[in-house]
Amino acid sequence: MSHLGTLLLKEERAVFSSPIAYATVAVYLLLMGYTFTAVLFLNRTGDLVRVFFQAAVLFLLIVPVVTMRLFAEERRTGTLELLLTAPVREIDIVVAKFLAGLTLPTLMLALTASYAAVLGIYGDPDWGPIYSGFLGLFLLAAGLTAIGLLASGLAPNQIVAAVAAMGVGILLWMIDTLGYLLPDPFDRIVSHASLVSHFTPFATGAMFLSDVGFFVTLVLTGLFLSSRALARR
């Protein structure tokens, strides 16, 4: 098994040996179940647009809780010293932690797919926006995981990591409103950094390659900076 595979397996075990994983999945499903039921009975339409936005907002709050322990916990217990003195590459450690951090949001999305299945059984939904919405949520979760990973690598403890990642995520989510107050070209720059402006097309069924590129860039930047943070010692 490669170092990445070995590290990923260990990270997955660490994620699922923590009660945080089960608590966050349970809370997410409870809130999403409530949202889906309420929206379905109020609107009586076969789409998931509101569900996707609700999931995105929950991700802004939940993903930092999942990612906060990735580096901060290892630093607290000292096991980071074991990892970094083993003959493995820092980028393997970072990527394994990123993929493990993304596992829970992916699992949550997979369980959210049951709502689409309900729509499919009892109605005739337009599947395009549903597929693109799930892809958008996955990319958003990946971006937030990369931000959370970086915060965990830099923060002195888990709570600071979670609060910092939440703050950055929420700021990037709503930063487009700041664009209205700024002159050209700053308004465009700020709008381009907005998570909501890149997520909205996915949720409404209009996919653009530039939006995919934005989230991929966010992930790669997060991984690169996390790797640099790990190397700075």
Add this chain to the structure above:
Amino acid sequence: MPPLIVAEQLTKWYGSRLAVDRVSLEVEAGEVMGLLGPNGSGKTTILRILTGYLHPTAGTVRVAGLDVVTDSRAARARVGYVPEDVPLYEWMRVREFLAFMARLKGLARGDLSRGVAAAIERLELGNVRDLLIAKLSRGYRQRVAIAQALLGDPAVLVLDEPTNGLDPRQIIEMRAHIRALAGERTVLVTSHILGEIERVADRVAVLLAGRLLGVHRLQADGLDRRLHLRVRGPADAVRARLERVAGVRAVTIETGPGPGRYLVETETGEVADRVAAALVEGGFGLLELTPAPLDLESLFLQLTGEGREAVR
């Protein structure tokens, strides 16, 4: 054979605090080198640089000819490391943890299971191999940490305060494990307890405030340059006679049971014959002549005293 570990002008700053100050050190293959110093003297920082966990601000460290910064992965593959607080994944079982560490060290399939089994046998972990690490006593945790360090058969074993937190029986067992490892591989061990280093190390490097005060060989010529004498005769005449012997550096009249006790400090370990001959030729009664090895405690106090003066 060239030294296995070579540190040259090693320096580490933590912000504005100097933790290691131009330390140069060589460790031969197969020897046990002790790093001795009070807390905060830079021992752990030196080990962390050697193991690749920290990067030096200046200077270099080479392990088996590999620079720990530029050839970091290859150098790390040659070092087994047991950090001070014995960090382990508490949610793993002992064998699972060792298998995980073995994979990180590049062992696979047959080598992996053989390596893990050998480490379990060597550190006598057979009866706890399926237990959660969180359930282990401090002594067993220390053994698990050493077992993981031995995986991959590294040339260098680095142990940071390995007897910390152990009870007396566990300390004796741990010393036996460390001594058993000596000879097979190079061992670098730190402690702030003089007796621990004295019992396990071949040589000791004394550190204070990040500076290397000196490196001394234990249980060999380096520390037996002092002689206890019991001589019959007038004290002043005996002293004067002793001071004239070539190679004698200082003579002290000792207090103790009975008169005629002297402590003679010499420049080499081979002055005893001349001292004995001079006393007999001078007509004094030589009643006793025994080497007085400088105990590590005296050496440490002497060096750290000098070091403090130098630091001021």
